[in-house]
Structures are given as C-alpha cells and as structure tokens.
Amino acid sequence: MSFAMLFFAAGLGTRMGxxxxxxxKPLVQVAGQPLIDHALALSDLPQIGTKVVNLHYRAEMLRAHxxxxxxxxxxxxxxxxETGGGLRHALPLLGGGPVITMNTDAVWRGPNPVAQLTAAWREGMEALLLIIPRDRVRGHKGPGDFTRAADGRLHRAPDAIYTGLQIIxxxxxxxxxxxxxxxNLIWDKMAAGGxxxxxxxxxxxxxxxxxxSIRLAEEMLHV
Known part of the structure; x- marks a missing residue:
C-alpha cells in the first residue's frame, strides 16, 4: 500500500525564541542538519508516494531549501x-486515501518510525498514532497523551506520549x-467510536x- 505524506512545517515556533x-523552525539545525531534513530522510521508503510540506512562517525560505x-x-x-485545518487544506494534493502526517520538530534514534507505523496499519483503523513511553523520551515537557489498551485502541490519559507521527x-x-x-478534535471523536x-x-x-532540546537531541544521536 502506498501512502501520501504531509509534513507539518507551518508553525511559528515561538518557543524557539x-x-x-x-x-x-524546520530550518533550525540539529547535528548539522535542518529539522525538516531529518524528517524527510525517514520518508525515503517505497511505501511513501506523494510528499507535501505545508508553509506559513517564512515560507519562501522553506520553498528555496x-x-x-x-x-x-x-x-x-x-x-x-493548525493541524486539522492544515491537513484538510492539503487534501487536494494528498488524495483521498489514508494519509501519513508528521511533525518536523523531533529527531529519532532507532528503527525507521515511518516504516514501523506503516507495517502496523490495518483495515478498520480510523487513525494509527505512533506513541512512546516516557522513559524513552527527551525534551518533552508536560504529561503524556494516551494510554493503549490490549487491543491497541487509544484513550486519553497522561501516559504514553504522541510522537507527532500518524496515519489517519x-x-x-x-x-x-x-x-x-x-x-485533537478528530481524535476524540475517533476514540469515542473505538x-x-x-x-x-x-x-x-x-x-x-x-x-x-537541541543539545538533548544531539546527545541522543551521539553527535
């Protein structure tokens, strides 16, 4: 199965000062590479088709890059x-099938998260979110987002953290x-319906x- 993929890159990034x-923000560098490039590198997979980046703040710089x-x-x-409106605005470019969305303000160490996510996708799911336990997270402040039941369904709880990567x-x-x-508005409706x-x-x-968080990310990557 082939998926179109949207990279969220339109935010103002105000916490980055x-x-x-x-x-x-997607052009802020970690380990000598812009954040957007870290994200895009994970999408170089045969199951990924169309790639779309949304733009708002300093859009011309991202277009040039x-x-x-x-x-x-x-x-x-x-x-x-925001994320829901941004995804809907991009649908003419993404098509009508399930779409992968990915935040561009994180870095990963380990197996390719996009490959892991697509391998876990099944018919009957409305959305599949990639989550992670708190003990394998760096740089994240605040409580967790979801708890995962034995059958894989998610419910709101301050437990595992959403990584910013999903199929929906x-x-x-x-x-x-x-x-x-x-x-979040869409997820809550999906969760209510199972x-x-x-x-x-x-x-x-x-x-x-x-x-x-830049130093924490580089330490995690062992740079």
Missing part, C-alpha cells in the same frame, strides 16, 4: 490553520465547520520544541 527570528526535491507545497500564508483517514475532516482546528489506535515506537525520540 531567537533561533526563529531569521528562519522557520526544498527546491528540486519532488515535494509539493500546501500554502497557508493566508491563514495558519481524512473523511471526517469535512464535518468540521471552522477553518482553524486541531486534530477507531483510534496506537503502536509503540521501539527506539528513542526527542522533542525539539525549545533551544535547550
């Missing part, structure tokens, strides 16, 4: 739509009236959401 005064890479752009310079069916996006909305699933990442993950 001065590091994003002259560049978008990614030029010539066979990547499509979903332009949100008119309005920052997009049909229900059309039911949301507002232009700006979070995917269609929200999770699979546990086998490696380590670092949330690069603030300047202090």
């Amino acid at each position: 001065d590091l994003v005064k002259d560049r978008p 990614l030029a010539g890479r066979n990547i499509l752009f979903s332009d949100e310079t008119d309005l920052l739509r 069916r997009t049909d229900s996006l059309a039911d949301v009236a507002q232009d700006v909305f979070s995917l 269609g929200l699933y999770g699979t546990v990442y086998d490696g380590q993950w670092c949330d690069v959401g603030q300047p202090s």
